[in-house]
Amino acid sequence: MRGAATYGDRMRLPHGTWPSPITPESLAAGQVTLDEVRLDGRDTYWLAGRPAEGGRVALVRHDAEGVRDVLPAPWDVRTRVHEYGGGAYAASDGTVVFSNLGDDRVHRLDPGADEPVPVTPAGPWRFGGLVLHGRHVLAVREDHSGEGEPANALVRLDLHGDNAGGGVVLAGGSDFVGRPAVSPDGRSVAWVAWDHPNLPWDSTRLLRATLSDEGAGEPVVVAADPDVSVVQPVFGPDGALWFLSDASGWWVVHRDRGSGPVPLHEARADHAAPQWMLGLSDLALLDADRALVRWWTGATARLGVLDARTGEVEPLDLEGVAFDQLQALDGELALRRGLADRLPEVVRGPLGGEPRVLARSGSVDIAPGSVSLAQEWSWTDTDGLQVFGLLHEPRGEADGGEPLEGVEGGLPPLVVMVHGGPTARTEASFSAGTQFWTTRGFAVLHVNYSGSSGYGRAYRDRLLGRWGLLDIDDCVTGALSLALDGRVDPTRLVIRGGSAGGYAVLRAMTTSRAFAAGTSLYGVGDLAALATETHKFESRYLDRLVAPWPEGAGVYRDRSPVHHVDRLHGELLLLQGADDRVVPLAQAQAMADAMRAAGREVELFVYPGEGHGFRRADSIVDALTREAAFYGRALRLGDELRGEQGPSAG
Numbered sequence: 268m269r270g271a272a273t274y275g276d277r278m279r280l281p282h283g284t285w286p287s288p289i290t291p292e293s294l295a296a297g298q299v300t301l302d303e304v305r306l307d308g309r310d311t312y313w314l315a316g317r318p319a320e321g322g323r324v325a326l327v328r329h330d331a332e333g334v335r336d337v338l339p340a341p342w343d344v345r346t347r348v349h350e351y352g353g354g355a356y357a358a359s360d361g362t363v364v365f366s367n368l369g370d371d372r373v374h375r376l377d378p379g380a381d382e383p384v385p386v387t388p389a390g391p392w393r394f395g396g397l398v399l400h401g402r403h404v405l406a407v408r409e410d411h412s413g414e415g416e417p418a419n420a421l422v423r424l425d426l427h428g429d430n431a432g433g434g435v436v437l438a439g440g441s442d443f444v445g446r447p448a449v450s451p452d453g454r455s456v457a458w459v460a461w462d463h464p465n466l467p468w469d470s471t472r473l474l475r476a477t478l479s480d481e482g483a484g485e486p487v488v489v490a491a492d493p494d495v496s497v498v499q500p501v502f503g504p505d506g507a508l509w510f511l512s513d514a515s516g517w518w519v520v521h522r523d524r525g526s527g528p529v530p531l532h533e534a535r536a537d538h539a540a541p542q543w544m545l546g547l548s549d550l551a552l553l554d555a556d557r558a559l560v561r562w563w564t565g566a567t568a569r570l571g572v573l574d575a576r577t578g579e580v581e582p583l584d585l586e587g588v589a590f591d592q593l594q595a596l597d598g599e600l601a602l603r604r605g606l607a608d609r610l611p612e613v614v615r616g617p618l619g620g621e622p623r624v625l626a627r628s629g630s631v632d633i634a635p636g637s638v639s640l641a642q643e644w645s646w647t648d649t650d651g652l653q654v655f656g657l658l659h660e661p662r663g664e665a666d667g668g669e670p671l672e673g674v675e676g677g678l679p680p681l682v683v684m685v686h687g688g689p690t691a692r693t694e695a696s697f698s699a700g701t702q703f704w705t706t707r708g709f710a711v712l713h714v715n716y717s718g719s720s721g722y723g724r725a726y727r728d729r730l731l732g733r734w735g736l737l738d739i740d741d742c743v744t745g746a747l748s749l750a751l752d753g754r755v756d757p758t759r760l761v762i763r764g765g766s767a768g769g770y771a772v773l774r775a776m777t778t779s780r781a782f783a784a785g786t787s788l789y790g791v792g793d794l795a796a797l798a799t800e801t802h803k804f805e806s807r808y809l810d811r812l813v814a815p816w817p818e819g820a821g822v823y824r825d826r827s828p829v830h831h832v833d834r835l836h837g838e839l840l841l842l843q844g845a846d847d848r849v850v851p852l853a854q855a856q857a858m859a860d861a862m863r864a865a866g867r868e869v870e871l872f873v874y875p876g877e878g879h880g881f882r883r884a885d886s887i888v889d890a891l892t893r894e895a896a897f898y899g900r901a902l903r904l905g906d907e908l909r910g911e912q913g914p915s916a917g
Contacts, residue, residue, distance in 0.1 A: 278665040279672050282679035282708035282756075283904035285663040288632050289703045291891035295319070295884035298629035298699060301613050303546045304592040304601050307358040311601055311625055312337070313592075313613050314344055314355065322882025326356055326365060329615075329625045337376065338383070343368040346545075348395030348409045349804040350849055350879070353544025354446045357399035364404050364426070366394050373397070373404065375426060386424055392433045394422075396446030396545035402426045405447045405456065407545060408434060416803045419443050421458055423482070437483035438474065443467070443804070446545045450502040454478055457489070457500040457508055459542075464807035464815075467542040468690055468720070468727065473497045473510055473528075490521070490528050496724075497521075498542050498549075505555045511539040516724045520550060520558060520573055532578040536562040540591065541690040541720050551595035553618070559600055561590045563721040566643045566657055566695040570602075572618070583619060588641075589694040601625075605696025608638050631699050636670065637662050639705035641695035644712065646748035652729070654741045655722060657693055658749070659701055659711040671708065679710045680902055681755035683746050683782075685764030685771040689718040689730055689738065689812065703891065710755050716741035716771075734767075734812035735794070735826035739774045743781045758783065759902045761837075763894070765789055766850060766879065773828035773858065777835045784838040784901035786894050789850045789879055792829040792858035795820065802848050832861045838901040840870045842890050844877030870897065 300316035302324075311329045316322065326337040326344045338344065346352040346366040356365035361378035364386060371393045374383035386404065387394065391412035398405040404424040410433065411417045421444045422434030438444060438458060445459035445467065456478050461471040472491030477484040490497045492514060500510045507524045514530075518539035521528045538560050539549045551559040556575045561568055570590045571582040589605030600622070601615035610629055616622030644658040661679045663671035673679060682704050686693050693713035701711050715722070716738040718730030730737055742762060750757035761784045762772050769790015776785045791797050798809050798816045807816075814822040824830055839862065843855035855871055862869040872893060874886040881887050898904065 278667075278669045279674050280708070281905045282661060282673040282677055283759075283898070283902060285661070285671050285706065285708040286665070287663065287703065287706035288634075288637070289699060289706055291703075291888040291895075293632065294699055294703060294891065295887040297631070298610065301603055301611055301626060301628055302592070303353075303355065304548075304594055304603055304613055305356070305358055306594045306596045306599075306601055306615075307361065308596075310358070310361075311613070311615050312356070312358050312363075313603075313626060315626070316882065318882060318884040318887055321884075324355070324368075326363070327626065334626065337363060338365075341369065342383070346393060346395035347371065348393045348407055348545060349443075350802045351544050351804070352395055353546035354396035354398075354407070355546065357397040357404070359399040362399065362426075364397055364399050366397065373406065373424060386426065386428075387430050387433065390433055393417075394424075398447055398449055399426075400449040401453055405437070405449060406434070407444055407446060416806070421447055421456075421483075435482050437478075438476065438486060445471075445498070445542060448500045448502050448508075449478070450506050451504055452506070455502070455506070456483060457502065457510075459497060459500065464810035466805070466808060467498060468496045469811065470494050471497050473500055473508075475508065489523050498539050499547065501550060501552060503552050503555050507555070509550065509552060509558065511550060513537075513539075513724045518549075520560060520575075522575060531575045532573055532580060534562065534580070535723065536564060537721050537723060538562045540692075543691075547591070548593050549591065551593040551600070553595050553598075559593050559595045559618075561593060563692075566641060566655070568694070585622070587696075589696040605694050607640055607695065607697060608635070609697050610699065611696065629699075631702065633702060633706065634664050634668070636668075637664050637702075637706050638697070639702060639711075641713075643695075644745075644749075646745055648717075648737070648740045648744045650737075650740070652717065652737075654717065654745060655715045655719070656745055657695055657713040657715070658754075659705050659713075660754075661705050661708045661710055663706045663708060673708060678754070678756040678759075679708055680759035680761065680898070680904070681710045681712060681746060681749060682898075683742055683760065683762040684711060684713045685716070685738075685742055685762065685768035686713070686719070687764065687766035687768045688716070689734060689767050690720050690727060692719045692721045707895070710749065712745055712749060714742050714745050716745075731811050732814065734809070735770070735774050738771055739778060742771055742775055743779045746781055761785060761898055761902070763788070767791070769850070770828070773839075774826065776837050776839060777828045777831040780836045782837045784840070784898055786840040786842065786897065787855075787858075788842045788881075788890070789844055789847050789855070790841075791850055792827065792854050792861075794823040794827045796854060796857070797850065798823065800851055800853070805849065829858050829861050832858070832865045832867060835862070835867065838868075838897070840894060840897045841872070842881075842893070843871065843873050844879065844881065844886075845873050845875045846877060847879045849879040 345368040396407040421438040441460035474486040587604035594601040613626040614622035639659040639662040763786040765788035769787035859871040
């Protein structure tokens with residue numbers, strides 16, 4: 268810490284140069300992702316993504332003997348249906364079925380068995396959204412045998428058969444189907460279907476059919492209104508069908524007891540998340556009339572019990588600011604929770620009581636005084652619309668425990684983080700990735716820009732036709748709102764994001780002069796190429812976000828950063844996975860080529876074996892190391908101690 272000055276009990280160092288206890292190596296090796304919590308009697312299961320094992324996703328079980336892996340390496344419990352996967356396994360009475368990424372086949376592990384056995388043959392299929400009921404497995408099947416787009420169908424697999432044809436088709440005829448639900452007596456199946464150009468948060472229909480040994484009967488439409496999103500059907504013990512619908516403008520709980528669906532409560536709060544994956548669980552039934560629900564109030568989430576008889580929700584006093592993967596069984600709940608000051612956990616316990624922590628994402632060696640808690644921050648954009656975000660201010664301590672501050676008169680640089688939506692949201696829960704920057708003396712603003720979820724249908728629909736316009740304005744005005752408030756250095760604003768967030772980075776840097784530097788992780792540079800090259804699930808996404816293709820080709824060109832590199836302001840870093848099917852490598856390469864052709868410098872790094880998002884420890888370490896060094900150069904961090912000026916304001 269040469270050059271630092273001490274004032275009383277505080278240590279002053281230039282913002283952005285503070286020594287941090289969080290290293291790229293500790294982020295990659297010391298943490299796992301937790302997902303897909305499931306219950307099977309007294310046993311609790313979940314998935315654990317492990318960067319230290321090359322990104323392998325392990326299936327983990329907690330039972331009377333403790334916590335253990337159900338399957339050893341190299342088993343990798345993932346599915347590539349819709350590319351985003353989900354519903355990769357199911358468990359019932361000790362039997363587990365799962366999709367293995369290595370061969371895309373469904374396998375069965377019997378109680379007490381050491382080795383899984385295949386349930387499906389090798390073939391052109393992928394299976395996700397798995398549901399195990401009796402001697403059958405229901406699944407969403409994606410068939411890649413034909414020309415053009417893969418075909419999606421709801422299928423039934425014989426748990427002990429060879430399923431030579433890839434299963435018995437129960438439902439088809441739509442572009443997409445979601446994870447099914449089976450009634451307790453096994454006589455009914457329900458599922459959500461939708462067609463291009465919609466995605467499951469746009470317009471879906473809920474269908475129901477009878478089940479027999481031969482297959483499924485003629486489907487009956489339960490709910491299907493234009494521009495209404497119906498998601499996550501689940502049967503109650505009495506055969507009633509519960510689901511979430513945003514017909515009111517908010518995703519709230521509905522029930523159909525045979526005479527038509529009715530909303531069970533009135534609430535101006537979203538109780539569901541956009542169904543990007545097949546394994547989400549935002550609703551868990553406790554009995555025939557009560558359900559465990561989660562809803563958002565601003566930046567944080569609440570958990571409670573909905574009573575269908577009264578329409579009232581009784582909040583539960585459970586620590587946490589984010590909750591998902593809701594499960595309920597025999598008076599107990601289990602879920603994944605995000606916390607304000609530490610990493611996510613899987614918990615299980617009695618309803619209304621203190622749950623037991625079964626698993627943690629890991630640990631971060633950070634003093635409590637160095638944790639930067641999320642603060643709600645909102646502002647108005649150029650159109651006067653309110654925008655929401657989360658602000659994390661710099662927090663750090665020196666080796667002796669003294670609080671760190673910037674040099675006198677200095678303001679912190681700002682990292683604007685753009686989620687990979689467009690319909691996602693950033694939660695107020697602890698993120699080591701955020702603390703990586705705040706402990707170094709950066710401020711961080713997470714922008715839940717127009718189009719983000721958790722703020723109702725109207726906020727989500729703001730972005731329709733205006734992707735690449737409104738979201739960019741939200742990011743720029745959010746950064747400037749902090750600069751105008753005197754909280755950050757206006758000459759040291761940077762922007763980073765992945766996927767759609769990466770597009771926001773490129774678009775913001777080619778349409779404004781607000782940012783001195785930006786990092787695009789597997790971001791979109793050419794909208795026309797994305798419309799013609801991306802995977803089926805999102806192949807018509809831009810019809811609603813931008814304009815119908817190819818009729819709107821001119822709009823696509825206008826909003827594609829690759830065609831406007833001559834206007835790019837600031838320094839750019841591109842990070843990309845070589846095997847990305849969602850935003851192919853060609854996107855980053857085209858952007859880099861255009862920059863160089865225009866005589867501009869650009870850094871592009873490609874990671875072999877990585878897809879849409881980095882899973883391997885070595886990739887994560889290298890990417891973060893490069894990004895931190897990149898900002899150090901671009902922002903000229905530490906120049907204050909040398910009597911030099913930072914980057915000039917745009």
